[in-house]
Amino acid sequence: MIARWPKSLRFGAGIVLLWLIAAVLAPWLTPADPYAIDLDNTLRPPGGDWLMGTDHVGRDVFTRVVFAARIDIWMGVMGVLAPLLIGVTIGLFAGYFGGLFDSVMMRIVDITLAFPFLILVLAIVAMLGPGITNFIIALALVAWVSYARLIRADVMVVKNAEYVQAARTLGFSSPLIIFKHVLPNTISPIIVYAMTDMVLVVLAGASLGFIGLGVQPPTAEWGAMIADGQAYITEAWWVSFFPGLAAVSFGIGLSLIGDGLARMLRIGDT
Amino acid sequence: MSEPLLKVCNLDVSFRSRGGETHAVRNVSFDVGVGEIIGIVGESGSGKSVSCRAILGLLPESASVSGRIEYSDQNLLGLDTEGLRRIRGRDVSMVFQNPASHLDPLMAIGAQVSEPLIHHQDASPTQALDAAIERLREVQLEHPEQRVNSYPHELSGGMKQRVMIAAAIACGPGLLLADEPTTALDVTVQARILELLKSLNEQHYLSVVLVSHDLAVVAQVCDRVLVMRHGEIVESGDTKQVIYSPQHPYTQQLIESQPSRMTIRPPVATDTDTLLDVSNIDVEFASPGGGTMRALNDVSLILRQGESLGVVGESGSGKSTLARVVMGLVKPKSGDVKLRGQSILQKRNRLDLSVCRKVQMVFQNPYDSLNPRYSVYETIAEPLERHKLVPATKLDERVAELMGLVELDSSLASRKPAQLSGGQCQRVGIARALAMDPELLIADEITSALDVTIQAQIIALLNRLREERGLSVIFISHDLTLVRSFCDQVVVFQSGRIVESGAVSGVLEQPQKSYTQELLLSVPTL
Amino acid sequence: MFLKVGKRLGHILPVLLGISIVSFGLIQLTPGDPARMILGNKASVEAVEAVRERMGLNEPVLQQYGNYMLNLVQGDLGESLRYQQPVSELIMQFLPVTGFLALYVIVLTVPLTILLGILAARNRGRWIDQLIRMTSVLGMTMPVFWLAMLMLRIFSVELGWFPVSGFGTGFVGHLHHLFLPAVSVSIYLIPVLVRNLRAALLEEMNADYVVASRSKGLPEGYIFRRHILKNASLPTLNLFGVLITWLIGGTVIVELVYAIPGLGTLMFNAILGRDYSVIQGLTLFYAFSTVIITLVTDMLSALIDPRIEL
Secondary structure, eight states: OGGGSOHHHHHHHHHHHHHHHHHHTHHHHOSSOTTOOOGGGTTOOSBTTBTTOBOTTOOBHHHHHHHHHHHHHHHHHHHHHHHHHHHHHHHHHHHHHOHHHHHHHHHHHHHHHTSOHHHHHHHHHHHHOSSHHHHHHHHHHHHHHHHHHHHHHHHHHHTTSHHHHHHHHTTOOHHHIIIIIIGGGTHHHHHHHHHHHHHHHHHHHHHHHHTTSSSOTTSOOHHHHHHHHHTTTTTOTHHHHHHHHHHHHHHHHHHHHHHHHHHHTTOSOO | OOOOSEEEEEEEEEEEETTEEEEEEEEEEEEEOTTOEEEEEOOTTSSHHHHHHHHTTOSOTTEEEEEEEEETTEEGGGOOHHHHHHHBTTTEEEEOSOHHHHSOTTSOHHHHHHHHHHHHHOOOHHHHHHHHHHHHHHTTOSSHHHHTTOOGGGSOHHHHHHHHHHHHTTTOOSEEEEESTTTTSOHHHHHHHHHHHHHHHHHHOOEEEEEESOHHHHHHHOSEEEEEETTEEEEEEEHHHHHHSOOSHHHHHHHHHSTTTOOOOOOOOOOOOEEEEEEEEEEEEEOTTSSEEEEEEEEEEEEETTOEEEEEOOTTSSHHHHHHHHTTSSOOSEEEEEETTEEOHHHHHTTOHHHHHHEEEEOSOTTTTSOTTSOHHHHHHHHHHHTTOSOGGGHHHHHHHHHHHTTOOGGGTTOOGGGSOHHHHHHHHHHHHHTTOOSEEEEESTTTTSOHHHHHHHHHHHHHHHHHHOOEEEEEESOHHHHHHHOSEEEEEETTEEEEEEEHHHHTTSOOSHHHHHHHHHSOOO | OHHHHHHHHHHHHHHHHHHHHHHHHHGGGSSSOHHHHHHOTTSOHHHHHHHHHHHTTTSOHHHHHHHHHHHHHTTOOOEETTTTEEHHHHHHHHHHHHHHHHHHHHHHHHHHHHHHHHHHHHTTTSHHHHHHHHHHHHHHHSOHHHHHHHHIIIIIIISOOSOSSSOOSHHHHHHHHHHHHHHHHHHHHHHHHHHHHHHHHHHHHTSHHHHHHHHTTOOHHHIIIIIIIHHHHHHHHHHHHHHHHHHHHHHHHHHHHTTOOSHHHHHHHHHHTTOHHHHHHHHHHHHHHHHHHHHHHHHHHHHHOTTOOO
């Protein structure tokens, strides 16, 4: 089955799988303790004992990059899953039944979309207080609208398809029609979008970490680690460089999966 | 006969794709004389459109073309892009099937008709626009001076096709290639467009190649006809000769499949009990521009058991809306639908199985009417399982029985719709409806997307089901000849109203209303 | 036309109302007493009470919203506790810098997007298309702040070509100072737009009316310019509108890295200092600009496409 996947999908899945393995096996793959401060060895360049050098308090950058994958992947998955479930449920029912529920939901979507995504997330996190849980809550409050809008548009088309009309004339109940006939035929673009969205979420999470609203020190997270290195960018580029590279490679993996899925499912033209 | 205008010799077209090469056209040769109209007839995949497009080099890059195509002694296949461009629109031009998608939605129609004049005759935009108005007048578009500034979406389908023809004849070409120019149009509009082509041919000595799936259309206007199948010409000759004494078995099959030639003996309804009673139905839809649009206006009809009732009318006349009202998919504003004397409008909304089972429907679009993720087996088994119509142990047996009933090979059970032909999909749709064991089957344009030979098979199947099971049928169709050969009773729809109704023999042989007469006159027959 | 715009303005009124409710509601999200959050745990009860009074927090929620709306229609977004200045004044003070940056990005982005989009579509599947696609994926997955820091180190610190931070003085100074920030944002923006334009172009290139134009003997270049490009510009125009609104908010982080005194910096400082009225006011302002930009985009689309009714 994998042999039939497009090249980009196989490649992307490979990258993401590597990161998943790294995250799970982090303690066994890394030489040091991600939190061990060693003030005798601060800002050591890459090489020798330190594959990616050390940071301003002497922590091993490689170890922290691998451990950070746990947080960033968790953020990505939860940050996509929560809005996806909320958005798909609302969009599915609003699109299929229409009426007042649909009108109200679509007004809420319009209003939410009026706010620039990052600004609204930032504002909500600023009010709730920093931290990953609050970031995911903010995402759930904001990002569901994209999923709802996307699936609603498809549901509006599919519900008028003759096979759905046929299901109605066969006397099937609405929930059955929605979950057996409508959902399976509208979910593919959502899955593809979720991959692109996960890149966005990981980037947004890293951005929050960068400005200090995401994970709190000393937890290892790519964005926060890049921020740690900002002050030392002239003398110790590696402190920021490697976490960034990690984020980019993970993002590329997700993008390629999205591209490949879109191609395999023939959504849009890539 | 003088030297032909167009000579096609040994034309071969194949398409490269990842799965290898497909041969679309093999060894096709024909010629077109000055002022001649020739027709190319064939079913889908016969290579008729491909041959036509090959003449002007309009095939996609994946096509490889060989042979000779000579237009007044010039080999078009030997020309480079620029040489070909000079021929296109000036000497040879083309009109296409779907006028809506073949016009640029963002450009006023006057400009679209002017374009070839500007590029071929160096006309200034104002000169070209004046000439465009003349051309639009020539194709009988009303008020061309005002219409030039209209955009395609503001015109009806027939008007758009006239615009496309005006653009095609703008530079006074010698040859017009018409690829299914009337297929997307209603039958009365089709008749007028065919008339227009004929008059352009007579007035300007314009040669025309008319490509169509409809033998009757071709027979009506063409001097000579070519019959194509699987990329090859199987028969060609004088139109009358081909139609009255076809030599090739395929041509014979094609002619026998014509609705007007079909030999169907509909069973005579013996039971005269009223099965369905539709009374005074009004349906209103919210129209996009605000306000309401009346889709059905005081519609009443009666269907007796075992009868086959034809519902005819042009697109938008409300015939499909009627089907959806009976099926409970559309709620009428007023009126009632009674099945054996009991109102079913209210019950429909509560998913009453006793009503659902009695009335079933088959839809128009073969591929759209089946869930693309379900196999044939799953599609047919779903209602049986969901409503527990057979015990679980008998499920496989019953599905096999239903597939046999619609003459579907049991080896197809595990296939998904994408792996089936259009005709097979429709059979699955019929089997799914029969799973409920209905008394009344509503068939909504079920053959309009199918080739004519397949159509004949589906109609024969439907007829057999009527005979064997005493099934009553409401047969919705835009094709009067089809209704004439299959139905006992008929109602004629126009703009949401029934204008005429009665026995087929009466209404379609001696129509009383002028609209029915016009419809009948517009239908091309062999 | 004016009537249509008026009607359309009528449609956005409910959205504006919703926006005001959301920005007002933001403060309700704070866990606990906002006044206490502002002043910290050590502040006296009296001080907290004074701030509550000043922020109007002692009144019922509905009345608070009423007051908020009443002030809003008069252009009063409240007062910053930190700067001791009306929020609207603050926004006007920081806006020009962000506005300059946004325009700069647009000027860099639009020509490159059109060029690369056309190049990719016309050479579909060839190496140049693949290259553009690969670079696009890279551009879209790079954290903006990371890229900004790396560019800062290379071009400012090592090569000394550009200033390390700030807005500079004079038009040329602004251009010089904001070059790297604008490039950092464009590197994210261009791939998104190029992908969209490429897909739209490819779809239009296969449209039926293109074959019909060809059958009329029109030159390929003309067909591309007059028919394909125009039709393909519609979806990209819409996305561009969305991205401009993204741009206003998306510069927050870039402004931080390059220490540019724009709205993003104002937002960041307000978040750090729990300056709630500034956060509320800015969020409202961002949303309002989005609504205006969307309106303008829709009007532009209607100018190009006769089928669209406002």
